[in-house]
Amino acid sequence: xxxxxxRLIEAISHMDxxxxxxxxxxxxxxxxxxxxxxxxxxxDEWDLEISEEMKSNPECNDYVPADEAKRLLGxxxxxxxxxxxxxxxxxxxxxxxxTVPHDAIDWG
Numbered sequence: 353x354x355x356x357x358x359r360l361i362e363a364i365s366h367m368d369x370x371x372x373x374x375x376x377x378x379x380x381x382x383x384x385x386x387x388x389x390x391x392x393x394x395x396d397e398w399d400l401e402i403s404e405e406m407k408s409n410p411e412c413n414d415y416v417p418a419d420e421a422k423r424l425l426g427x428x429x430x431x432x433x434x435x436x437x438x439x440x441x442x443x444x445x446x447x448x449x450x451t452v453p454h455d456a457i458d459w460g
Contacts, residue, residue, distance in 0.1 A: 371459065373431070381443050 364372060395403065406412040416424070431439075 368460075377439050377443075 364375065367375070421427075
């Protein structure tokens with residue numbers, strides 16, 4: 353398939369938030385890796401410069417709690433407990449081989 357990355361970017365640029373969220377959860381559930389699998393890299397000059405800026409600039413030392421950051425970024429309602437439970441149920445069904453035809457879904 354030619355230019356798969358470009359085609360995926362084009363496709364997701366036209367999706368609504370719910371569809372994007374579904375794709376994101378699919379990706380997360382499909383990747384069979386953990387943070388431990390990511391190789392450690394030595395910082396380059398840019399990394400060291402940014403690190404020094406963070407240490408010396410008092411504005412970089414402000415702590416923002418996660419719930420406040422989510423509120424500021426408009427992300428406080430990204431996924432509710434019900435959303436996560438529904439997602440877990442759907443993943444379980446998918447792994448058990450229970451699927452639904454594409455046209456049976458209201459992509460609204």
